[in-house]
Structure formats: C-alpha cells, structure tokens
Amino acid sequence: MSEQHLAVVVLAAGEGTRMRSATPKVMHEIAGLPMLGHVLATATALGAQYVIPVIRHEKELLEPHIEGFYPTVHISHQDDIPGTGRAVECALNVLPEDFSGAVVVTSGDVPLLDVQTIESMIDVHLSSGAGATLLTAVFEDPSGYGRIVRSDSGMFSSIVEHRDATDAELEITEVNAGVYVFDHAELKKALTTIGTHNAAGEKYLTDVAVEILKSGREVQALQVSDNWLVAGVNNRVQLQQVSAELNKRICEAWMLAGVTIVDPQTTFIDITVMLAEDVTLLPGTHLRGLTTISRGSVIGPEVTIADSRVGENVSIVKSQISGSVIEDEATVGPFSYLRPGTHLGAGGKIGTFVETKNAVIGAGSKIPHLSYVGDASIGVESNIGAGTIFANYDGVSKHHTVIGSHVRSGSHNVFVAPIVIGDGAYTAAGTVVRKDVEPGALGMNVAPQRNLADWVLDKRATTKSAEAAKKAKE
Ligand code: UD1
Ligand code: CA
Numbered sequence: 142m143s144e145q146h147l148a149v150v151v152l153a154a155g156e157g158t159r160m161r162s163a164t165p166k167v168m169h170e171i172a173g174l175p176m177l178g179h180v181l182a183t184a185t186a187l188g189a190q191y192v193i194p195v196i197r198h199e200k201e202l203l204e205p206h207i208e209g210f211y212p213t214v215h216i217s218h219q220d221d222i223p224g225t226g227r228a229v230e231c232a233l234n235v236l237p238e239d240f241s242g243a244v245v246v247t248s249g250d251v252p253l254l255d256v257q258t259i260e261s262m263i264d265v266h267l268s269s270g271a272g273a274t275l276l277t278a279v280f281e282d283p284s285g286y287g288r289i290v291r292s293d294s295g296m297f298s299s300i301v302e303h304r305d306a307t308d309a310e311l312e313i314t315e316v317n318a319g320v321y322v323f324d325h326a327e328l329k330k331a332l333t334t335i336g337t338h339n340a341a342g343e344k345y346l347t348d349v350a351v352e353i354l355k356s357g358r359e360v361q362a363l364q365v366s367d368n369w370l371v372a373g374v375n376n377r378v379q380l381q382q383v384s385a386e387l388n389k390r391i392c393e394a395w396m397l398a399g400v401t402i403v404d405p406q407t408t409f410i411d412i413t414v415m416l417a418e419d420v421t422l423l424p425g426t427h428l429r430g431l432t433t434i435s436r437g438s439v440i441g442p443e444v445t446i447a448d449s450r451v452g453e454n455v456s457i458v459k460s461q462i463s464g465s466v467i468e469d470e471a472t473v474g475p476f477s478y479l480r481p482g483t484h485l486g487a488g489g490k491i492g493t494f495v496e497t498k499n500a501v502i503g504a505g506s507k508i509p510h511l512s513y514v515g516d517a518s519i520g521v522e523s524n525i526g527a528g529t530i531f532a533n534y535d536g537v538s539k540h541h542t543v544i545g546s547h548v549r550s551g552s553h554n555v556f557v558a559p560i561v562i563g564d565g566a567y568t569a570a571g572t573v574v575r576k577d578v579e580p581g582a583l584g585m586n587v588a589p590q591r592n593l594a595d596w597v598l599d600k601r602a603t604t605k606s607a608e609a610a611k612k613a614k615e
C-alpha cells in the first residue's frame with residue numbers, strides 16, 4: 142500500500158427481529174446513547190477518511206440521529222439483498238474508484254468495542270501484511286455467534302454461523318466478534334465471489350475471510366482478552382447485560398476520578414454526564430443526558446436528574462429534575478419535581494412536595510412546602526408560604542408572575558397571573574392575590590372572621606364535639 146487510507150464501515154441495516162421492538166435494534170439505548178451512537182463515536186474517533194454507516198430497515202428512524210450527531214459520515218443504503226456481506230458491498234460503493242487502504246468493519250450492535258482495540262487490530266493487520274484480520278473471543282456460552290474453525294496447526298480456516306454449524310462445530314467456544322480489518326482490494330474482489338448458500342439465504346461477510354485465504358493471502362484471527370468489548374446485542378437480555386456492564390465501568394471510572402458512589406448497583410450514569418471531584422452519589426441516583434454536577438454536592442437517595450447543571454455543595458434528596466439549573470449551596474427535596482426552565486439561585490431552597498416549571502428563583506429564596514411555582518420569577522431572599530399555588534394558566538394561555546426580593550407571602554396563597562408583587566411586600570395567609578401588591582404593602586383579601594357562638598351545641602347537639610365543648614365551658 143503506497144498511501145494508507147482508512148475507511149470504517151458500521152453495519153446497521155439488519156432487521157433486529159430478535160429485539161421484538163418497534164424501535165430499530167441499534168437505536169436501543171445504553172448509558173443514554175443509542176448503541177449506534179456508541180459505535181459511531183468510536184468509528185469517528187479513529188480518524189478515518191470515510192465512516193460509512195449502512196442502513197436499510199427503519200432507516201427513517203436512524204437517519205435523523207446519524208445526520209444530527211455525526212454530520213461528517215457517509216450514509217450507505219443497503220438494497221434488498223440480505224446479509225452482512227451485502228451490507229459491506231453496498232458500503233464500498235461510497236468510496237472513490239481509486240481508494241486503496243484498509244477497511245474496518247464494525248457492527249452497530251457491538252457497542253462496547255473501543256478505539257484502542259481497533260487501533261491495535263489495524264497495527265497488526267498492516268504490519269503482518271494480512272488480507273484480512275478479524276477479532277475473536279472465547280465465550281463460555283457461544284450460542285448465536287459464528288464459530289472460528291482453526292486448522293490443526295491453529296491457523297484460521299473458516300467461520301461457521303451457529304445455524305449452519307454441525308454438532309461438532311457447535312462445541313467450539315471461540316467465536317467471531319464481527320469486527321474486521323480488510324485490505325480494500327481483497328475485500329472488494331472476495332465480495333463478488335461469495336454466494337448465499339447458507340441456512341439464512343444471506344450473503345455472509347464471514348465467507349469473505351475464506352475467499353481471501355483461498356486467494357493466497359493470510360487471515361489473522363486475534364483473540365481479545367476482555368470479552369465485554371465484543372459482546373453483541375441481539376435481544377433484550379443481552380441489551381440489559383451489556384448496559385449493566387457499561388454502567389459498572391462508568392461508575393468505576395468516576396470513583397477513580399474522585400466521586401463517592403455508595404451503591405453502583407443502583408446508580409445509573411449516562412456516558413454524557415460530567416461529575417467533579419468530591420461529588421457523592423447515594424443509592425437510587427440516575428444521572429441522565431447532559432447533566433453536570435460540581436464539587437461537594439450530595440445527590441440522592443432516589444434522585445433522577447436529566448440535562449441539568451448542579452453547582453457546588455448542593456443537596457438533592459428524593460427528587461426528579463430535568464432541564465434545570467441549581468446554583469451553589471442550594472437544597473432540593475425531599476420530594477421535589479423540577480421541570481424544565483427551573484433556575485434555583487445560590488443558597489435557595491425548593492422543599493417538600495414542591496413542583497416548579499419555567500421559574501427563576503433568586504439567591505437565598507425559599508419555597509419550602511407543598512407549592513406549585515410555574516412561569517414565575519422570584520427575587521432574592523423571598524419566602525413563599527406553605528401551600529402556595531402560582532395560577533399561571535387561564536385555560537387558554539400561560540401568564541407570568543413576578544415576585545420581588547425580600548417578599549414574605551402567607552401560607553395558602555394563590556397568585557393569579559399575570560401579577561406583580563413588589564420588593565419587601567407581604568401577603569396574608571389564605572389570600573387569593575388577584576391584584577398587584579406594591580413594595581412594602583400587605584396584600585390581603587380575606588373576609589373578616591365571624592364566630593357563631595354555640596353553633597355546635599345547637600346544630601350538632603348529639604356529637605362528641607358538642608360534648609367536649611360543653612365540658613370545656615363548665
Ligand atoms: C454476526 C456474524 C457472526 C458473529 C456475530 C458477532 C455474519 C454472517 N455473522 O452474526 O459470525 O459471531 O455477528 O456479533 O456476519 N446487518 C446489516 N445488513 C444485513 C444484516 C445485518 O447491516 O443484511 C447488520 C446488523 O444491523 C448488525 C450486524 O450487521 O448490526 C450483524 O448482524 P446480525 O444479524 O446481528 O448478525 P449475527 O447473527 O449477530
Ligand atoms: Ca449481532
């Protein structure tokens with residue numbers, strides 16, 4: 142090879158029938174990314190000139206993801222001839238006529254394969270001058286995988302698919318990982334000669350290796366030591382196993398980076414999450430999407446946070462949070478529900494049984510108990526009384542409430558938006574606030590209380606309440 146070019150083909154055109162799902166197999170998520178996303182991230186990290194995902198089944202569900210997140214790749218469409226061999230043949234059509242070099246083939250359903258492993262395969266492939274180099278693993282339970290048949294001298298001789306294997310071949314525990322490096326010219330030539338003479342009636346990529354051997358070039362079969370790297374996902378049992386293993390590895394990496402995780406078995410961290418040193422995660426914590434948590438914060442138990450930014454020394458207990466920002470030293474929970482657009486200022490508090498949405502809450506302000514705060518802005522160091530509802534919806538449109546700084550609102554208020562409560566204002570308990578309250582004023586619209594003397598003695602004469610009242614009056 143005069144000039145070393147590299148192309149990476151990612152197989153993702155299969156039907157994935159064993160998943161029994163309306164979602165394409167490779168779009169099933171592990172650690173917050175579709176399996177295909179993990180594989181494309183690895184493929185693009187190899188620095189290849191061409192990354193070529195091959196798609197066909199439910200392509201309208203795959204295309205937006207690929208185009209949105211990996212705009213530099215070249216999508217190839219498989220035609221109606223089935224099989225991994227045909228998929229690669231279609232992928233090669235994307236390459237220019239004069240392409241020469243190595244072609245890596247990986248699968249969208251082998252999500253844990255890492256850059257390092259592929260790079261070392263490429264190194265061995267190029268230095269040995271092999272026509273093809275493939276990855277193998279020894280599995281205790283090899284069922285479903287293609288088996289590696291070796292000659293008496295231990296050299297690679299063929300791959301037999303599970304459904305085409307004889308009883309003796311089924312005993313082989315060394316399997317084909319489905320990851321290959323080919324010499325482009327050899328691959329192209331071999332693909333034209335392979336047929337569909339197998340139980341599935343498909344054009345198998347695995348047959349290419351045998352064709353390359355026949356043409357006199359060497360085929361290297363390299364065994365991995367970390368079997369998880371090549372674990373394939375064909376059904377939901379395997380999806381769970383691979384997902385649990387990846388989560389375990391993510392938790393271990395964060396622990397080594399200075400995060401305390403009390404129970405990794407019940408802590409789930411997406412691959413996209415960022416954590417600082419001295420963050421503590423208590424059992425039942427789920428961190429999703431583009432979430433970041435700064436130093437010293439304690440999260441959990443039983444907390445789910447998605448796409449949110451959490452500052453330093455924050456405490457969050459038994460709560461659900463998405464699309465929110467929580468500044469330093471703030472506290473949330475237990476039992477809070479922070480919906481998108483919530484911004485809790487430094488040292489602020491969102492307490493027990495409180496729901497917020499599209500609410501900017503200033504530094505030091507507190508909403509401690511039993512409230513709904515939607516479409517609102519609250520200044521600094523205000524206190525919202527227990528059981529307050531921000532009535533933001535008139536049945537047709539949403540309206541905004543502005544609460545100033547150092548406001549003290551009474552318990553059981555309703556703020557009927559749009560409305561403005563000035564700085565330093567108070568509102569009385571039980572007030573339905575329908576008019577703006579100017580700075581420093583007390584807003585109240587509660588009718589004066591009237592006690593009807595002896596009403597119970599008169600109207601509920603036979604009750605225990607009447608009896609108790611009579612006694613109290615003696
Ligand atoms: C394949 C290998 C098997 C290996 C295993 C490792 C073949 C014939 N068999 O089997 O030796 O042990 O992977 O995981 O290659 N695909 C297409 N177009 C198709 C069919 C499949 O793009 O027409 C894609 C699928 O979307 C998938 C990948 O190729 O991402 C592998 O296909 P799958 O049907 O899962 O192959 P296995 O039976 O697992
Ligand atoms: Ca597979």
